[in-house]
Amino acid sequence: MTALAEPETDIASKPPTPPRTWHRPAFFSLLGLTAILYLWDLSASGWANAFYSAASQAGAESWKAWFFGSSDAANAITVDKTPAALWVTGLSARLFGVNAWSMLVPQALMGVGSVALLHAAVKRVSGPTAALLAGIVLALTPAAALMFRFNNPDALLVLLLVASAYCVTRALEKASPRWLALAGVAVGFGFLAKMLQAFLVLPAFGLAYLIAAPATLGKRLLHLTGALAAMIVSAGWYLLVVALWPVNDRPYIGGSQDNSLTELVLGYNGLGRITGDETGSVGPSSWGFTGWSRLFGDEMAGGIAWLLPAALIALGAGLWFTRRARRTDPGRASLVLWGGWLLVTAATFSYMSGIIHPYYTIALAPAIAALVGIGATQLWRRRDDMLSSALLASGVALTALTAYLLIARQSGWLPWLGPVVLFGGLAAAVLILFTGQLPLAAQRGVAVLALAVTLPGTGAFTVATAASPHTGAIPSAGPANDRGMRGGPGGLLGTSLPGENLTALLKKDSARYTWAAATVGSNNAAGFQLGSGLPVMAIGGFNGTDAYPTLAQFQQYVRSGQIHYFLGEGMNMRANSGSDVAQQIADWVAANFSATTVDDVTVYDLS
Template sequence: MRARLPLLLLLGGTAVLYLWRLGDSGWANAYYSAAAQAGAASWRAWFFGATDASGSITVDKTPASVWVMGLSARLFGVNAWSVLVPQALMGVASVGLLYATVKRTAGQAAGLIAGVVFALTPVAVLMFRFNNPDALLVLLLVAGAYCTVRAAESASWRWLVLAGAAVGVGFLTKMLQAFLVLPAFGAAYAFAAPTSWGRKVLHLSGALGAMVVAGGWWVLVVELVPDRPYIGGSQGNSVLELALGYNGLGRLTGDEVGSVGGGRGWGSVGWSRLLGAEMGGQIAWLLPTALVLLVAGAWAGRRRERVGLLLWGGWLLVTAGVFSFMNGIIHAYYTVALAPAIGAIIGTGAVVLWRRRTEPGAAAALSGALAVTALQCYLLLLGWSPALATAVLVLGLLAAVGLFLSAAAPPALVVPVAVVAALLGPGAYSVATAATPHSGAIPSAGPASSRGGGVVVFGGANRGMGGLLSAPTPGAQLVDLLRDNSGRYKWAAAVVGSNNAAGYQLGSGVPVMAVGGFNGTDPAPTLEQFQQLVRSGQIHYFLGGAFMPAETGSDASQRIAEWVEATFQATTVDDVTVYDLTAEAQG
């Protein structure tokens, strides 16, 4: 029990941080909360990841994370806690798996350091308290790393197949991003597995096959079933187009048909992107430190430790490189995928260098890593808390001197100061993140964030970015209106944009069609299809709302909004423009 106490404290502390005041964020990302609500009401909507129970259109990702939230909502009711608690528990499980993985290659102390660094990374605190797909993706990829390490120890094809399956399910969570770890997993197994090269190739091929099966079965079903919801984010109702285009190669090239702004203009590319104002506070606290310890640990480590550094270093460098140079849509919270690798490298590298601290080279590397940490945290804290920034810098530099003189300095004094200096900055920022409610489509770690942008309004009040990135909260009169006789209609209402639809659906509990999908640029439905649904009495109301203009993609949603405005009489309920599609058309 005593040996397990540090791990229990790590997991317990992580659970408190990730669950504390979790409900303050409400629906968090209403887009996925609405899909969970739909899945709780309809198994068909749950399987395809539809945003409403009647199944008009899916979320613009593969639906594995929606499956988890939908099941939780079925069991515990549709509420903020049933949607968000699974993400927090995924975070605790990810920390535990990271500890177990690093422990196998570098020992318990390294595993504990890795877990603490990971748990206190601000973007990890953000995303494990939020309902985007990233929480499940990180859990699955860490599980894949654990299986790869187990496989490499004894050339076990079974463990390697499990690693492939974990990455495959990761594809069902967030598509091609899951594949960024494949070079690292393959290299670690090829380097370390105690078997012939022929068997290594055979085992890796089997793992690749498992990945294809685990990630491809749902894609095959979707492509073969014609009577299903439209695939959100695609222009041709194809999940393969979504995976390879809007959510695939388009993220690299910037050529994303249907994206607002054409998928371009998402910040300057280059290695400095991860250290800049937008992403620095999310992930960059210990990123330079990890790079220093990666090189030094590879030089000073034993074979098993080098295997771990090869795996985590490959994960970090490939993922960081893609995030740094991709030209398409990228958001700061994507960087949560770097957090496990940073934690593992720091845990492994710190233990390796501490073991050899009496050697000048190791002492210099350990001291330099902490000095880099102190300077980086100072720069990130300066705009938020100058006093804390100064304290971190002073403590860090003092501890760096102590580590350089580690042969003479007492470890009982140097080590605690070094740990506090390294973790005080990201720890304080993480607590501020947990204490701040976060909502909308683009969350950001830290005490506060603000975003803005332009809109186009059709038949309703201007809600700013609410038409695209955040969901409206309907008033009581509008809720009563949507619920009244809603059972007679397949959709109680329709509105342009998925976040608009999500807000009205979550507020009323009845299906609301998201015309045009997330960006309002999907041809779902077309004007002709929408007119047929209106003629057959399947949609009760159309709600005016705001949405962003797009340079590419379908203009069907705009045409639908204009047709409704020209055809039906407008009324205003709770400051929302409402069109009764069952009423007689205007002359």
């Protein structure tokens, strides 16, 4: 099928052309090269995000910690997310041991799976060429290479959302309630990976089905209701279990102020990200400028902006050319699905006032890739039409210009590449305008030239991203900077492992204690825990601002001999809001116990 149908012939409703002989080997080559790109030298990033690695370590030792996503195997407090991503890495750690590979390989395989599912979804509507191009673009998106080589929940979220888009595509073919319900299940589990962000695709998916499914309006609404119910069940069962579980028999819900997963979902990690009202947040009260230009700003552009203008042109062109197609036209439905995904998610990221990080933009990558694959293929097929060739030329020229500007921001990085891409792209754009008048062999040469000048920018940046180690809570795409590792600072957002003397001290008599130590903040605790292999209590959770444990609880833990040491290294209580129990505990420990220094870490023996 084609996504840019001629209104008179409605060719978008025709069955897809059988795959050509080159397609299958090209597809498997794409998957193989993607696997190499995402798997190569993964161990260079070490524990990557130690916050999640420590929780995976805990899940490998305790099934309760695995189920709740606890930061430590003694189940003091959870991470500040629902734990679906940790279920995957925790199982991997159980099977293959607690090491960097067992934490990161699942994410790389999720990347390969995302490319395969995107290819399958696009191919069903727009054919093998568009599908292959979409898969290439996704694989060569820097934000994708970053997150599919890292252990944040975003990799699982993207895999599940692409799976849901594939299910919606299948549902649209015959108005299938079963496929639509499966789409709802995938989004529901996406919620368990990264909560409300998973729901950003729902307007696009629902609108595409409501517009184009070949059934009566009543049946379409009934099917959507069923899919919504499936999504609620697949996401809500976990919230219900946590709510009904005895509070004294489970860990504290990290990121919340009242030990409530519902508050976490709707507050700090939910609507608070939109409004900026995030109780317990630390750091800036404002997370940068808002507006559509945010995606092209210095922080986010390198990860995602390379083909964003081309995707928007493809979306506009596709909707224009299918404006008179029949209601059930699958090409237009595909544009609504992927275009709606792109526009809603981009608008949210552009205007949200709360915590936002550049790597979030991986959620835009599948939609951009699909639109570029669909649009480029179909505009090329219509190249004899002046408007189509002009739109295609504009996409190539804007992509070249965008790449030039993004490369120019990277001081000293491949300075020759920007001019080559820019002038090559402009030359290809001019040739595209006159392609219809050229011999067939020359036309194919122009197509090869266009690909050769539009993909090297994003491709080189992606390879540079994959070749750079990444650690900490806020990794960024691109070549290694002068710090050698791309990630967040130590203390609050980064992690350092304990030295040999401190590790030996933590292990001494550790079997007598529930927690070998306690310290303020999850990243500090994660470093000590990964280094020693022992449970370390993260006082106050990720930011040190959660209301756990209270001073009275901590004092009881000490009196009952459950905590051996308090580690004062890296204490950071610069909260804008939230609980101050971490400060209370730190003050109480300092006033009642003697301090020593081991490997530059302040240690209080609570025994």
